[in-house]
Amino acid sequence: MRTCFAEVLARESACLAGVTDGAMLADWRRRVVKELMTPRSPYALALRHSGDVPERAALLDRWRELIAETLERLLQSGAVGNSLCSSAQTPRGDIDAQKAAVLILAALHGGSTLSQIARDPWPLNAALDFALAPFAATEDDGPTRTRNE
């Protein structure tokens, strides 16, 4: 168990550090979805509940920080947040990166549970489209509604 936490953290540190625009954020998200939908992958194991694991709390804390730092960087550079501001959505100047990171992590966690019981990547993709909407890092053609991937 401990090794899967370390592996997820190492990979997330490296991948998120390289994200500098919305397209790279979308790439990151695609990769994480693939990992989470792979049975017994370090990602799938790390988010799996079993017992009281302080290491999981540490992983989730650090992962949330890494996501928040990435969002902060994207917002400050203007790479996301100022473009594509449709009239139906709020202005992006007031996005709270810390709180948005909590929602994204919850979407990864809750979405992968829903996808695992449904045996379908759709719920996880829909959850991430929802959580990442302010950062416009949705899938190009939206989540495909296939029942058996």
Place this chain on the structure above:
Amino acid sequence: MYIQGVGDTTLDDVLAASGVSKSQLYHHFDGKDALVRAVIDLVGERVIERERDALGHVSTIAGLRRWRDALVQNNALRHGAYGCALGSLASEVTDHDALARQALSHLFAEWQELLAGVLRRLQDNGVLAPEASVDQLATGLMAALQGGYMLAQTARDVTPMATSIDMALAHIESLSAD
């Protein structure tokens, strides 16, 4: 059982907790899988009944916030330790037991349909934009809720659950029809 987790629960634990003998237990349940399914049915029925009462007539964002407040307050009483009974079962049972997985999948679909019903009423009232995808929003809200429960459970603090649902509701509100 859902406090300890399905994987870590043995039949001996169940016997110790319930005070019944092994022969009595096997008389009623054909092994651990059958017992797990009975727990899923029981927990599922309770959760769906609670959520139908809470969401069945909600047709405003304020109503959704009251639903959120009740769930967060209830979970805060225990520092988030127990999480969502149904979500905890879902994150444990998935691999070996296809019937349990399907039962959980149906229960989550039923719960999510209650959320979708609220979102459709928001659309009917002109609060939510007609082009918003109710299915996607209901899934996003359910994942935010379940993920929030799991983050709270791991952190032993209800704050991430509150933040997660608040951000989800803020996003839904941002899609309001003008």
